[in-house]
Amino acid sequence: MSYQALYRVWRPQRFDEIVGQQMITRTLKNAIVAKKTSHAYLFAGPRGTGKTSMAKIFAKAINCPNQKDGEPCNECATCKAITAGTLNDVIEIDAASNNGVEEIRNIRDKAKYAPTSAPYKIYIIDEVHMLSTGAFNALLKTLEEPPANVVFILATTEPYKIPATIISRTQRFDFKRITAQDSYERMAYILKTKQIEFDPDALKLVAKASEGGMRDALSILDQVLSFSDNKLTVDNVLDVTGDLAQTQIDTLMTYIQAQATGKALEMLQQILTEGKDEQRFIEDLISYCRNLLVYAKAPTLIEQVELTQVTETFKKLSQAFMPNQLYQMIDILNDVQQQLRYTNHPDIYLEVLLIKLANVPNTVAPKAARVADTQPTSTAAPAADNGPEAKTIANLENQLQTLQQQVQTLTQNGTGPAKPKRASQTAAPHKVKVNKTAIYPILDSATRTDLNRYKEVWPDLMNMLSITKRAVMNVSRPVAANDSGVIVAFDYQLFFEKVMNDAELLGELKTGLNKLLGSPADIVLVPQEDWPVIRKEYLATDRLKTATKDQDAPNDVKPAETKVTQSPAASKAVALFGKDAVEIKED
Incomplete structure (x- = not known):
C-alpha cells in the first residue's frame, strides 16, 4: 500500500480523539445517548480544526448498532463502511464544486427515500458557504421540513456567508482554534x-x-x-x-532596542542569505513584539499556554521596550507587510523597515536605566577622578542647596512653600476615559438575549481580523448589549487604550458586526476593572430615578401596592445580568 500522510493515518475515529473541542464532543455524545439528535447541524470554524472528522464520527455513532456512551464501536460493518467511505447512506458532498441549483435539487429528491442499510441517511456538505443563492433556496425547504431519518451536517470556514434562514434551522457549533x-x-x-x-x-x-x-x-x-x-x-x-531561530530574533531585537542599525542590517543580510521567507520574517517580528507586550502583563500565558521560549534576553527586552514603542513597531511592521505584496524588491523594504524600527522613540526610559539613575553617588572617590561627571554633580548639589535656602527663607517669612501636586496628578500617565454617556443608553434597553446574540458571533468576528488585531482583541468580550449596540470589556488597560485610539480597528469591528448580524451596531469599550463600578453606578442612578417617581406619585396610591410590584431598578438588573446573578434584598 502506498504511503499515507500523517493527518490521514491519524484522523480521529472517536469523539474522544478529537483535539481541543471538548464542549462540542460532549454535547453530541449526550444527544446520541439521549436520542435527542437534530435533523440539521452547522459546524463552523477555521480550517483543520476537526469539522469533517466530527461529522463522520457523528454519522458512525448515530448509525452504529453497538455504540456505547455515544461512541461508535469502529468494529461493525456499518462503522467500517463509513470509515472507508463506501456506505451509500452517508453522502459527502463538496459544495465548492457542486454549488448549483441542480445538485441541491438532486439531494432534495433523493433525501425522500429511506436509508438502505443504516438507521439514518447522513448528508455531509463541506464548504457549504460556496453554494449559490438559488442552491441555498433549494436547500431551505428541505431543512425546514426534513424527511424522517435524514440528518444534514453543514461544514464551513466562513459562516457569515450563509443566509440567516439556513442557520436558524440548524444547531450551530463553533469550532475554536486548537491551542x-x-x-x-x-x-x-x-x-x-x-x-x-x-x-x-x-x-x-x-x-x-x-x-x-x-x-x-x-x-x-x-x-x-x-x-x-x-x-x-x-x-x-x-x-x-522558514521561521527565525529564537537566538536570531533575540539578537536582532536587541540591536533594534540599542539602535545599532548597522549590526541589525548585517544580520538581516545573513537571514536573507539563509533563504528565509520575507513575509514569515515580518510575521515573526510581529509575533515577538506582541509576546513582549503580553509577557509584561501575563508571563504564564506566553510560556505555558503558547509554548513560547522565554529566554533571559526576552525577559530583558520586555522591560526595555515601552508599550507605546511596541505599538508603533507593530503598526510599522503591518504596513510593510502589506507593501511587500506589490514589490519585486522585498530586501529594500526590509532594510528600510529595520531602520524605522531602530529609530522608534522610546518616550519613557527603561526600568533598568531609571534604577541606575536613582543610585546614590559614591562620596569616597575624589571629584577630580570623575572628570566632567563630577562637575555636573557639584553644580546640581549647589543648585539644591540654593533651593533649600530659599524654601527656608519663605517658611520663616510665613509664606510657606507651594503645595506640590499629588503624585497621581504629575506622575500618572494619561488614562483614556470611559465614555459613560454612550454606555448608559445601551444599559437602558439591554437584555440577556441581545448579549447572547453578540457572544455567539464574537468568535466569527475575531476570525475576520488580521493576526495582529486579533491578538489585541483576544482579551475582550461582550458584557452587555441591546438591539443596536454592545459594551465590550478588556482584561487589560493597555489593550483597551490601544483599541480606543485605533479608528481603523473600530471600523473593522463595526463592519464585521454589520455583516454577521445584518444591522449596524455601536461598540462601546470599557476596561474590565472599571466595569463593575460603572454597572453599580448605573443601577444606583436608575434606583434614584425610580424613588423620585414614587415621591411624585399621587397620595392615594397605597403602600401595599408598591411592595407587591418589583422595583424597576431590580427588574432592570435582572434583565441585564440574569436572574441567577442578581440577589434582591429589601432595605
Whole structure:
C-alpha cells in the first residue's frame, strides 16, 4: 500500500480523539445517548480544526448498532463502511464544486427515500458557504421540513456567508482554534507511538507554526520528518517552516532596542542569505513584539499556554521596550507587510523597515536605566577622578542647596512653600476615559438575549481580523448589549487604550458586526476593572430615578401596592445580568 500522510493515518475515529473541542464532543455524545439528535447541524470554524472528522464520527455513532456512551464501536460493518467511505447512506458532498441549483435539487429528491442499510441517511456538505443563492433556496425547504431519518451536517470556514434562514434551522457549533499545547500533546503522542525520537523544543515550533490547525500541524510534522529522515530537530523545523531561530530574533531585537542599525542590517543580510521567507520574517517580528507586550502583563500565558521560549534576553527586552514603542513597531511592521505584496524588491523594504524600527522613540526610559539613575553617588572617590561627571554633580548639589535656602527663607517669612501636586496628578500617565454617556443608553434597553446574540458571533468576528488585531482583541468580550449596540470589556488597560485610539480597528469591528448580524451596531469599550463600578453606578442612578417617581406619585396610591410590584431598578438588573446573578434584598 502506498504511503499515507500523517493527518490521514491519524484522523480521529472517536469523539474522544478529537483535539481541543471538548464542549462540542460532549454535547453530541449526550444527544446520541439521549436520542435527542437534530435533523440539521452547522459546524463552523477555521480550517483543520476537526469539522469533517466530527461529522463522520457523528454519522458512525448515530448509525452504529453497538455504540456505547455515544461512541461508535469502529468494529461493525456499518462503522467500517463509513470509515472507508463506501456506505451509500452517508453522502459527502463538496459544495465548492457542486454549488448549483441542480445538485441541491438532486439531494432534495433523493433525501425522500429511506436509508438502505443504516438507521439514518447522513448528508455531509463541506464548504457549504460556496453554494449559490438559488442552491441555498433549494436547500431551505428541505431543512425546514426534513424527511424522517435524514440528518444534514453543514461544514464551513466562513459562516457569515450563509443566509440567516439556513442557520436558524440548524444547531450551530463553533469550532475554536486548537491551542499550541493541545497540538503539541497530540503530536507527541503520535511520535511516541511511532517510536520516533524528537526534540521537545522542535515540536513546540511545529505546534506554533500550525496557527491553530491540527491538520496543518501534522502536515508540517510530516514534511519535517521527510526532510530530516525521521529526525525532529530545531534546525530541521526552522529550515522547513522558514521561521527565525529564537537566538536570531533575540539578537536582532536587541540591536533594534540599542539602535545599532548597522549590526541589525548585517544580520538581516545573513537571514536573507539563509533563504528565509520575507513575509514569515515580518510575521515573526510581529509575533515577538506582541509576546513582549503580553509577557509584561501575563508571563504564564506566553510560556505555558503558547509554548513560547522565554529566554533571559526576552525577559530583558520586555522591560526595555515601552508599550507605546511596541505599538508603533507593530503598526510599522503591518504596513510593510502589506507593501511587500506589490514589490519585486522585498530586501529594500526590509532594510528600510529595520531602520524605522531602530529609530522608534522610546518616550519613557527603561526600568533598568531609571534604577541606575536613582543610585546614590559614591562620596569616597575624589571629584577630580570623575572628570566632567563630577562637575555636573557639584553644580546640581549647589543648585539644591540654593533651593533649600530659599524654601527656608519663605517658611520663616510665613509664606510657606507651594503645595506640590499629588503624585497621581504629575506622575500618572494619561488614562483614556470611559465614555459613560454612550454606555448608559445601551444599559437602558439591554437584555440577556441581545448579549447572547453578540457572544455567539464574537468568535466569527475575531476570525475576520488580521493576526495582529486579533491578538489585541483576544482579551475582550461582550458584557452587555441591546438591539443596536454592545459594551465590550478588556482584561487589560493597555489593550483597551490601544483599541480606543485605533479608528481603523473600530471600523473593522463595526463592519464585521454589520455583516454577521445584518444591522449596524455601536461598540462601546470599557476596561474590565472599571466595569463593575460603572454597572453599580448605573443601577444606583436608575434606583434614584425610580424613588423620585414614587415621591411624585399621587397620595392615594397605597403602600401595599408598591411592595407587591418589583422595583424597576431590580427588574432592570435582572434583565441585564440574569436572574441567577442578581440577589434582591429589601432595605
